[in-house]
Amino acid sequence: MTTDIAQNIADDGADAAETAETTETVTAIGAIDIESMVAAPSPTRLAPIPTPVEQTKFFPHTDEFPEGCQVISDLDQDDFGYPVNIEQVTYVTRQLADDSSVDLPMWVFTPGVDNMPEGAMPEGGWPVIAFVRGSAFHEQNVTDYSNYFVRIAEQGYVVAALKYRHSDIAPFPAQMQDCKTAVRFMRKNAERFHCNKDRIALWGDSSGGHTVLMAGFTGNRAPDTDAYAEESAEVNAIVDWHGPTDFAKMNFYPSSQNHSDPQCPEGVVIGGGDVLEHPDLSAQASPMTYLSADMPTPSTLIMHGGRDQLVPFNQSCRLYATLKALGKDVTFYKLDNACHACYGFRSARALRLVFDWLSDRL
Structure with missing residues (x-):
C-alpha cells in the first residue's frame, strides 16, 4: 500500500512537470508574431472553390512563401503512374x-x-x-x-x-x-x-x-x-x-x-x-x-x-x-x-x- 501511494505521488509530480513544460512552450509560441511573417488572411470567410478531380491543375495558384522556404518550380509531373x-x-x-x-x-x-x-x-x-x-x-x-x-x-x-x-x-x-x-x-x-x-x-x-x-x-x-x-x-x-x-x-x-x-x-x-x-x-x-x-x-x-x-x-x-x-x-x-x-x-x-x-x- 505504501509503495502504491509513493508511486502515485511520483506520477503526479511528473504530470505536473510535464504540464508546466507544455505551458512554457505554448507561451513561447504565443510570443511569436506569426501574422507578420505570412500572407494576410481574407477579411471575410471564403466560400469553397468547387474543383472536380480533372480540374485540379486549374485550382488558383498561390504566390506565398515565407522567407527561407525553398521553391521548386520545375516539378509539376507525377511519374509514378496510377495509384x-x-x-x-x-x-x-x-x-x-x-x-x-x-x-x-x-x-x-x-x-x-x-x-x-x-x-x-x-x-x-x-x-x-x-x-x-x-x-x-x-x-x-x-x-x-x-x-x-x-x-x-x-x-x-x-x-x-x-x-x-x-x-x-x-x-x-x-x-x-x-x-x-x-x-x-x-x-x-x-x-x-x-x-x-x-x-x-x-x-x-x-x-x-x-x-x-x-x-x-x-x-x-x-x-x-x-x-x-x-x-x-x-x-x-x-x-x-x-x-x-x-x-x-x-x-x-x-x-x-x-x-x-x-x-x-x-x-x-x-x-x-x-x-x-x-x-x-x-x-x-x-x-x-x-x-x-x-x-x-x-x-x-x-x-x-x-x-x-x-x-x-x-x-x-x-x-x-x-x-x-x-x-x-x-x-x-x-x-x-x-x-x-x-x-x-x-x-x-x-x-x-x-x-x-x-x-x-x-
Whole structure:
C-alpha cells in the first residue's frame, strides 16, 4: 500500500512537470508574431472553390512563401503512374492426390483513377497481366515481387499474381493448369476488376517463365482442367524471363546446379525422376514440345541474363531459334551482364523494355 501511494505521488509530480513544460512552450509560441511573417488572411470567410478531380491543375495558384522556404518550380509531373489497389482472392480450390484440398490465392493489383487528374481507365477496361512468380517449382513467395506488381499496375495493367500448386504437392502439369485457370478466373471476373477480357498477357520468371510458356503455348488444349470452362485460356502475349524450355538439354550447358537429378527442380516437377532417364516425361514438361507451324502461338518476349547461374542462357536461345524458324512473332533481349533475376532485371529499364513491347501487342 505504501509503495502504491509513493508511486502515485511520483506520477503526479511528473504530470505536473510535464504540464508546466507544455505551458512554457505554448507561451513561447504565443510570443511569436506569426501574422507578420505570412500572407494576410481574407477579411471575410471564403466560400469553397468547387474543383472536380480533372480540374485540379486549374485550382488558383498561390504566390506565398515565407522567407527561407525553398521553391521548386520545375516539378509539376507525377511519374509514378496510377495509384494501385490490392486485393487477395482465392481463384480456385484444388483436390490433391491424398484427398486433401488446397485453396490457391491470387493477389490482384488494380490501377485506380479516383484521384488521378490525368488518368482514365481505357475503353473496355484495363489490360491484364497474369504473373507467375518463379520458385524452382517449389512453393512460391509471391508477395516478394510486390514491388514489381505495383510498378506494372502503375502503368495501367491489372496484375493477377497467382500461386500455383507447387511440385512438392503436385507434379507437372499442375502448375500450367493453374495458370490457365487463373486466366479464366480473370475473364469470368472482368467486370469486378474493371479489366478487358480480350487483352490478356502472361508474364513469369524462372519456373514462372516455364509455366507461362506452357500455358500460353497450349491455351485451351490439353493438359487442362474444367474450372471455369466457359471462359477461354487463350492469351495475346507471353513475357518469359529466363525460364527453362528444354529440360533434357539443361545439364549440357554451364550451370551452378545439377538439372537431371531426381531431387533437382526439374526432377521433382516431373514426379521425382532423373530427367535424362525419363525422356518422355521431360519432353512433356518442356515448352519446346508444344510448338508447331500450324498451331497459333501468342507473341513472345524472351529476356535472359548472359551470366545466368541457374537456368542456362542456351535455354532461351533454343526457344528463340525455334519460334523464329516457325515464323512466330518473337523478340529476344540478352541482358549481357545480368545473372538470374538480378544485376539488370531489377531495373526500370528492363521493365520499360517489356512495357514498350506490350504496347504493340496487348
